[in-house]
Amino acid sequence: MPYIPFPDHWPVFPDKDQIGDWLEAYTLVMELVYWASTECKSARFDPVEQKWEVVVNREGEEMVLHPKQLVLATGMSAIPNVPVIPGAQNFRGTQCHSSQHKGGQEWTGKHCVVIGSNNSAHDICAELWDSRAAQVTMIQRSSTHVLRSQTMLATDPSPFREGSKYSIQDADLLSASTPYRIMHRFLIELCNRVAEMDAGFYEDLEGVGFMHDFGDDGSGPLVKHYRWGSGYYIDVDALDLVIKGEIMLKSNVTVKELKERSVVLSDGTEVEADLVVYATGYGSMNGWAAKLISQEVADKVG
Numbered sequence: 001m002p003y004i005p006f007p008d009h010w011p012v013f014p015d016k017d018q019i020g021d022w023l024e025a026y027t028l029v030m031e032l033v034y035w036a037s038t039e040c041k042s043a044r045f046d047p048v049e050q051k052w053e054v055v056v057n058r059e060g061e062e063m064v065l066h067p068k069q070l071v072l073a074t075g076m077s078a079i080p081n082v083p084v085i086p087g088a089q090n091f092r093g094t095q096c097h098s099s100q101h102k103g104g105q106e107w108t109g110k111h112c113v114v115i116g117s118n119n120s121a122h123d124i125c126a127e128l129w130d131s132r133a134a135q136v137t138m139i140q141r142s143s144t145h146v147l148r149s150q151t152m153l154a155t156d157p158s159p160f161r162e163g164s165k166y167s168i169q170d171a172d173l174l175s176a177s178t179p180y181r182i183m184h185r186f187l188i189e190l191c192n193r194v195a196e197m198d199a200g201f202y203e204d205l206e207g208v209g210f211m212h213d214f215g216d217d218g219s220g221p222l223v224k225h226y227r228w229g230s231g232y233y234i235d236v237d238a239l240d241l242v243i244k245g246e247i248m249l250k251s252n253v254t255v256k257e258l259k260e261r262s263v264v265l266s267d268g269t270e271v272e273a274d275l276v277v278y279a280t281g282y283g284s285m286n287g288w289a290a291k292l293i294s295q296e297v298a299d300k301v302g
Helices: 016-029 119-130 149-155 168-176 180-197 199-207 221-228 238-244 287-292 295-301
Strands: 038-046 051-058 061-065 094-097 111-115 135-140 145-148 232-235 248-251 255-259 262-265 270-272 275-278
Touching: 038 287, 111 119, 111 270, 119 135, 119 232, 119 238, 119 275, 135 262, 145 149, 145 221, 149 180, 149 232, 180 199, 180 221, 199 238, 221 232, 232 238, 287 295
Parallel strands: 094 275, 111 135, 111 275, 135 248, 145 232
Antiparallel strands: 038 051, 051 061, 255 262, 262 270
């Protein structure tokens, strides 16, 4: 973070509570004006006054702000993609997008279906299994690139890696100065090496029917992230559960319909379900601009 680096003793992957506490402490130390529990409802620019009119709801109270600048720091994940599935209105269990999933504690002993096979899908499946759901089934509709986290750390050429000779500031500069058009060229050879290192792992995945790839041109997850924002999973052991059959896998299928207590797949399989989680990703990043301001502004932002 600007002016205050993360503690040197922190792990490579801090957990959510560490990051949350850090951000809260950062706002206090840097004396930032920070409003929690506040939702932006809409915004429009007044060309006469040369100011924005921003409507927010702060802890239940609606307020109108008039800033001269408006920054949409809404992140990569925009409006959730929720597929329209025949029969969804008849399903008597719980349906939610992955962004609304609150955890697996209440699903002990229940049958759970997760539609999707990227990062969120794997994490939710593993957490549901750990919460002792009666059965967890992952629906894989298309191919996913997977990379084991330990392999990623062992082969990572990034200037951000642990032990790098570069400071965070220099690493940022190096990363930002690499043109996207040629970035994939540096990563194809690395992905070929990963495929050789973890050949047994990928064979085990194929053995249970898991569809995997290394990207359109074999350049791996980073380029997939930049191009599509999805299509990959950094494995932190959820796939071991898939390989062992602890997490059930139905691959190369789509969802045909929902019944009152089951999910019917395109191959005719019917999977019992008390919970259906749509780990189906998000729309374009400019979706928030369209929702909060206008489609015209979203198109200009790109």
